[in-house]
Amino acid sequence: MNKQYTYPFTAIVGQEQMKLALVLNIITPTLSGVLIRGEKGTAKSTAVRALADILPEIDVISGIPFNLAPDEESDVIRECFAVAGELLPETGTPLLVEKHKVKVVELPVGATEDRVVGTLDLEHALKAGEKRIEPGLLASAHRGILYVDEVNLLDDHVVDVLLDSAAMGVNTIEREGVSFAHPARFTLVGTMNPEEGELRPQLLDRFGLCVHIEGISDPEKRVEVMERRFAFEEDPETFCRAWADESARLVERIAMARKLYSSVSVSRENLMAIAQYCLEVGVDGHRGDIIILKTAKTLAAYDARATVEKQDIDQAAMLALPHRIRRQPLQDIVMDVGSMLKNKACDRVSG
Structure with missing residues (x-):
């Protein structure tokens, strides 16, 4: 029986937010998963x-x-x-x-x-x-x-x-x-x-993270997608072997992050920043705060750091809050949390 080959994770072109969200859930399973929203293909x-x-x-x-x-x-x-x-x-x-x-x-x-x-x-x-x-x-x-x-x-x-x-x-x-x-x-x-x-x-609330992805608009990257997919379908064994080292490096990085996660520390100042994020965008309950905290710790561990930094919280909020923001009936999920916060800040200044 011919071996069934799976397209390598590390060979996927672009879609960095999606790949990051999936890796974070491997490192910390209690993040409760990820919802990936996007067009076909x-x-x-x-x-x-x-x-x-x-x-x-x-x-x-x-x-x-x-x-x-x-x-x-x-x-x-x-x-x-x-x-x-x-x-x-x-x-x-x-x-x-x-x-x-x-x-x-x-x-x-x-x-x-x-x-x-x-x-x-x-x-x-x-x-x-x-x-x-x-x-x-x-x-x-x-x-x-x-x-x-x-x-x-x-x-x-x-x-x-x-x-x-x-x-x-x-x-x-x-x-x-x-x-x-x-x-x-x-x-x-x-x-x-x-x-x-x-x-x-x-069910939406049960997903820890949420990302929205679109087709790649860069022609060079789109050509790269075609070239890699064609190479995989022509000779999957050779293609997978070519990406084996990069896959092994990612596996090792994930393993190190899993070990480091429990020792990553978060300052009270950063905990306040998480709470402020959730209050600013109008998140119901406290699940969002907890998921941002876990995500920020996981991001720090993934970067081999023992302390959470403000950049981790910002990135974690972009992943953990889109589907938790209070919306009007028929309003779509607000995927750009950063822009929403900037608009609120501008409204306060102008007011």
């Missing part, structure tokens, strides 16, 4: 699928299909082994642990609720008195990336499932009074074309 799906080659490795308990970490609660591990029909190692015997790359799990727009959540074998439960389940996409996405292309076209019942799991970090499968719950903590990445409709506000 702007490498949105290509970029997300290309993440597979630059994602880090994690420890996963082998033998069960739930991507559980070795430090999950013992009751959770025991229950997951049971519903998978596998025997839990005897007390005192260490669990078998494998190294797996973080997964990118794609959720098709037309996926049924059972496909997303999983199904419970009610017949087996009634006959044997034991729970058996067929895990869904949320089980595969635990500790990974759940990718939804055309996320704005998802059925409402699937959106409700995603909202529940994103809020609780748990997926519950229920049927005829029999239920089972397993961890489902994932980074949600969605792509969409705004011309096809907007997202429900509840």
